[in-house]
Amino acid sequence: MIPSPLVQSYALVIVACRNSLSIKAVSAQARTICGRSPADLIGTPLTGLLPAACLDAIPVHDLADWPVPVKLPRQAGWREANYQALFYPADDEWVVEIEPRRTWPQPRDYAFRLRAFTERLTSATSKKALLQALCDGAHGHLGFDRSMVLRFDQSYDGVVVNECHRDGLPTFLGVHFTRHDIPESAHRKLVANPVEVFTLDGGNVAIRGSFGKAAEQLLRHHVGSREPNVNTEKFLDDNKLATNAVLAISRGNQLWGALYMHGVEPVRLDYQMRTFLYLAGKTVEQRIEHFAYQPARHRDHPAKDGGSRLYDNILRSDTLVQGLIGPDFSLLDLIPDTHGAAICSGASLTLHELTPDREVVEDIVGWLKREGLTTPFYGTDQLATFYPGGEDLLDVAAGILFLPLDALADNWIIWFRPAAVQSVVYGSSPESDVEKARRFARQEVLRYNRSRKWSEASIGNAKKLQNFIRDTVMKRYDRAQQQNALLQEAYSDLEIFSYAVGHDLRAPLRGIASYADILNEDFGESLGELGRHHLQNIKDNAVRVQHFIREILALSRIERTKILVNRLTVSRLVAESIANMADGSAKFLHCEVQPDMPDIFGDRNYLLMVFTNLLSNAFKYSAATKCGRRVQVGWTGEYRRQHPVFYVEDNGIGIPREQQSRMFNLFTRSTNVENIEGTGIGLALVKRIIRFHEGEVWIESEENKGTRVLFYTAVSDPDSLYSKYGED
Structure with a gap:
C-alpha cells in the first residue's frame, strides 16, 4: 500500500x-x-x-x-x-x-538581486563560468552557506564540478556521488518540478482527513512543502546541516545536473524565491544549449586540427571506413585514450585495433537498441554495471562511446576504452545495516572496473563527427538519388520496349507454328521424312521462343501488378503447380511433400509461379541422372526473421560451387546443362517474386548429387505488399 x-x-x-x-x-x-x-x-x-x-x-x-x-x-x-x-x-x-513570507530590508532588494543574478548568468562566456555564476549567486543572493553543481552522466552518477562556500566549510569539489544517492523517482520529480527545499527542523507531518487523487498528486509533487527524496534527511544529518535545496538543470527532459544549496542554519525560500530560483535555472538551461550548439555553427570552417584532418580523410576516401581508419589520423586519434573502435557502415562491420570479438560487438549494439539507448548517443565508463557479461570485457571495453550515424542506428561507431585504476573520492557509501540506505561521509576508494570518463570535449568531437558524416553522406546520397532516378527512367523505357516487342513478336510466332502445322498436314507426304523433320524443328523453335517471351513478360509484369497477400498451404500450391505444368506430363510427375508444414504468406498466383519454376527445374534436372528421380518439398524447421524457411530439393546433376552465386541472374545457366533445354529466366523470376515478398532465396548444391533451393517470404500483413508495390 x-x-x-x-x-x-x-x-x-x-x-x-x-x-x-x-x-x-x-x-x-x-x-x-x-x-x-x-x-x-x-x-x-x-x-x-x-x-x-x-x-x-x-x-x-x-x-x-x-x-x-x-x-x-x-x-x-x-x-x-x-x-x-x-x-x-x-x-x-x-x-x-x-x-x-520572506521580507526584504529594502523594497527594491528583490528586484535588484534578481537583475544582478540574471545579468551575471547571461554574460557568462563559457559553461564553466556559467555554472560558477550560478553557485556564486545562490550563495550571495539567497543566503546559503554552500552551493555546488553536481553534473550527472547518462547513468546518473555525478561529480561536483563547481562550488562556492563560506569559510570554514569543507569543499565538495571533485567529490563523486552515485545514482543510489538520488533515486530514480527523485529524478522524475525534479524534471517535472525543478525546485525543492527541505529544512531539517520540525520534520515531516501527515495530512489528516480525506482528499482526491488530483490533490494527492499535488501534495506529492508540486507544493513547495512537499516531502523530499528519502536520502535528503540522512544527508543533512550526516553532514550537520539544517537545509538542503535543489535546482534541477535539464536538457531534453533528462536530468543534466543540479545545483545543491546547503545551510548550516535553516534557510527558508518562499514561493517568490523559489520562482526566482526557477527562472535562474531556465536561464542556465538556455545558456547550456547555447554553448552546446555554438561549436556546431563553426564546423564548416574548422581550424586545421585533428578533426578537420579526419574530415579531409573521409572526403578523399572511397568509403567511410577507409576515411575513419586512415594511417595518418584515425577516429582513435579524435577521441583520446581509446584503444579500439568498431564501425558499421552499409551492413558491413569493421573492427579497428583493440576491440571485443565481432559477435560481442553485435550483441552490445543489440542490447543498446533493446534498452533504447541509441539516441542521440550513449557513453558509459562502467559497461559492466549495465551490460550482462560486461565484467569479462574490462581489458578492452570497460567503457564505450556509441555514436549512431542514422535515425535507426543501422550505421554506427563505437569507441572502446579499457579499465583504468583510479583513486576517487565518494561522498557516500551503503549503510551496512539498513537495506538501500546511504551513509553520507567521504571515502577515497580505488576503482578497477571502470574506464576513464568520457569528457565533454570527447563527446563534443564525436557529435561534430556525427554531424559531418550525416551531412556528407546525405549529400552523396542525394547525388546517388538523382543518378538512380535517371537509371529508373532508362529502365522504364527499356521495360516498355521489351513489353511492346514481346507483344509484337507473339503473333508472328503463332503464325509460324500454325503454318508449319498446315504444311505438315497438306504436304507432309510429299515432303518426305527429312522435310517433316525440318517442319517440326521450325514449330518447336517457334514454341520455344513463345515460351521464352511468356517468361520475359511474366518477369516484367511483377512490378506493375498488385500483389495480394494471403495465408496459403504449401502442399496445395505444390499439387496445383504440378497439375498445371505445360508439357502434359503431370500424371508422370511425383514429388515427396513434407506433411504438417507451416503456412506461407504471399500472393497465390506469384507463389504458384515460384513453385512451378522450382519444381520444373527439379524434375528436369533430376531426370538427367541415372539413380532415379527424387524431388522433395519441405520445411527446414528453421525461421528467418520469424518466418519459416521452405525448400525444393532434387537429386539431379547439381550446380558447380563457383557458379551458384550467379544462378539468379537473368539469362544465366549452369555450364553442365548445355544439353538440357532452358531459358535462364526461371530462377531470376523466382528471385524477383521472393524479393517483392520481402524474403530471400538461395541455393545449396553439390555437383552430381543434387540441388536444394531454399526461400522464405517475410510478409504476414495482407495489406503490406498491396500498399507497397500495388498500383493506384
Missing part, C-alpha cells in the same frame, strides 16, 4: 471543496501555526480560517498559471510571522499551502 503524502512542518496545508469551501483535510501540526487542531478545522468552512477578502482574490475559473499567492493579514491566535496562502486547483478541490 502506498503511504499517504507527507509535508514539511513549516507550512500549513489544507484541502477544501472548491464549491462549498468546506475543509476536508489539514496537516497534522495545524495547532502550532493557526492555534486550531485538524479535528477543529475539518468540516468547517475555509472562511472561518481565512479572511473573506483573501478568498475573494481566488479566480473562479481554472488557472493557466498556478498557484495563486494571496497575502494574509496578521490574525489572532496564529504563530508570529508574515504569511501568504498559495491556492492550487485540483479537480473539484483546492489545495491551500500557507507558508511564511
Whole structure:
C-alpha cells in the first residue's frame, strides 16, 4: 500500500471543496501555526480560517498559471510571522499551502538581486563560468552557506564540478556521488518540478482527513512543502546541516545536473524565491544549449586540427571506413585514450585495433537498441554495471562511446576504452545495516572496473563527427538519388520496349507454328521424312521462343501488378503447380511433400509461379541422372526473421560451387546443362517474386548429387505488399 503524502512542518496545508469551501483535510501540526487542531478545522468552512477578502482574490475559473499567492493579514491566535496562502486547483478541490513570507530590508532588494543574478548568468562566456555564476549567486543572493553543481552522466552518477562556500566549510569539489544517492523517482520529480527545499527542523507531518487523487498528486509533487527524496534527511544529518535545496538543470527532459544549496542554519525560500530560483535555472538551461550548439555553427570552417584532418580523410576516401581508419589520423586519434573502435557502415562491420570479438560487438549494439539507448548517443565508463557479461570485457571495453550515424542506428561507431585504476573520492557509501540506505561521509576508494570518463570535449568531437558524416553522406546520397532516378527512367523505357516487342513478336510466332502445322498436314507426304523433320524443328523453335517471351513478360509484369497477400498451404500450391505444368506430363510427375508444414504468406498466383519454376527445374534436372528421380518439398524447421524457411530439393546433376552465386541472374545457366533445354529466366523470376515478398532465396548444391533451393517470404500483413508495390 502506498503511504499517504507527507509535508514539511513549516507550512500549513489544507484541502477544501472548491464549491462549498468546506475543509476536508489539514496537516497534522495545524495547532502550532493557526492555534486550531485538524479535528477543529475539518468540516468547517475555509472562511472561518481565512479572511473573506483573501478568498475573494481566488479566480473562479481554472488557472493557466498556478498557484495563486494571496497575502494574509496578521490574525489572532496564529504563530508570529508574515504569511501568504498559495491556492492550487485540483479537480473539484483546492489545495491551500500557507507558508511564511520572506521580507526584504529594502523594497527594491528583490528586484535588484534578481537583475544582478540574471545579468551575471547571461554574460557568462563559457559553461564553466556559467555554472560558477550560478553557485556564486545562490550563495550571495539567497543566503546559503554552500552551493555546488553536481553534473550527472547518462547513468546518473555525478561529480561536483563547481562550488562556492563560506569559510570554514569543507569543499565538495571533485567529490563523486552515485545514482543510489538520488533515486530514480527523485529524478522524475525534479524534471517535472525543478525546485525543492527541505529544512531539517520540525520534520515531516501527515495530512489528516480525506482528499482526491488530483490533490494527492499535488501534495506529492508540486507544493513547495512537499516531502523530499528519502536520502535528503540522512544527508543533512550526516553532514550537520539544517537545509538542503535543489535546482534541477535539464536538457531534453533528462536530468543534466543540479545545483545543491546547503545551510548550516535553516534557510527558508518562499514561493517568490523559489520562482526566482526557477527562472535562474531556465536561464542556465538556455545558456547550456547555447554553448552546446555554438561549436556546431563553426564546423564548416574548422581550424586545421585533428578533426578537420579526419574530415579531409573521409572526403578523399572511397568509403567511410577507409576515411575513419586512415594511417595518418584515425577516429582513435579524435577521441583520446581509446584503444579500439568498431564501425558499421552499409551492413558491413569493421573492427579497428583493440576491440571485443565481432559477435560481442553485435550483441552490445543489440542490447543498446533493446534498452533504447541509441539516441542521440550513449557513453558509459562502467559497461559492466549495465551490460550482462560486461565484467569479462574490462581489458578492452570497460567503457564505450556509441555514436549512431542514422535515425535507426543501422550505421554506427563505437569507441572502446579499457579499465583504468583510479583513486576517487565518494561522498557516500551503503549503510551496512539498513537495506538501500546511504551513509553520507567521504571515502577515497580505488576503482578497477571502470574506464576513464568520457569528457565533454570527447563527446563534443564525436557529435561534430556525427554531424559531418550525416551531412556528407546525405549529400552523396542525394547525388546517388538523382543518378538512380535517371537509371529508373532508362529502365522504364527499356521495360516498355521489351513489353511492346514481346507483344509484337507473339503473333508472328503463332503464325509460324500454325503454318508449319498446315504444311505438315497438306504436304507432309510429299515432303518426305527429312522435310517433316525440318517442319517440326521450325514449330518447336517457334514454341520455344513463345515460351521464352511468356517468361520475359511474366518477369516484367511483377512490378506493375498488385500483389495480394494471403495465408496459403504449401502442399496445395505444390499439387496445383504440378497439375498445371505445360508439357502434359503431370500424371508422370511425383514429388515427396513434407506433411504438417507451416503456412506461407504471399500472393497465390506469384507463389504458384515460384513453385512451378522450382519444381520444373527439379524434375528436369533430376531426370538427367541415372539413380532415379527424387524431388522433395519441405520445411527446414528453421525461421528467418520469424518466418519459416521452405525448400525444393532434387537429386539431379547439381550446380558447380563457383557458379551458384550467379544462378539468379537473368539469362544465366549452369555450364553442365548445355544439353538440357532452358531459358535462364526461371530462377531470376523466382528471385524477383521472393524479393517483392520481402524474403530471400538461395541455393545449396553439390555437383552430381543434387540441388536444394531454399526461400522464405517475410510478409504476414495482407495489406503490406498491396500498399507497397500495388498500383493506384
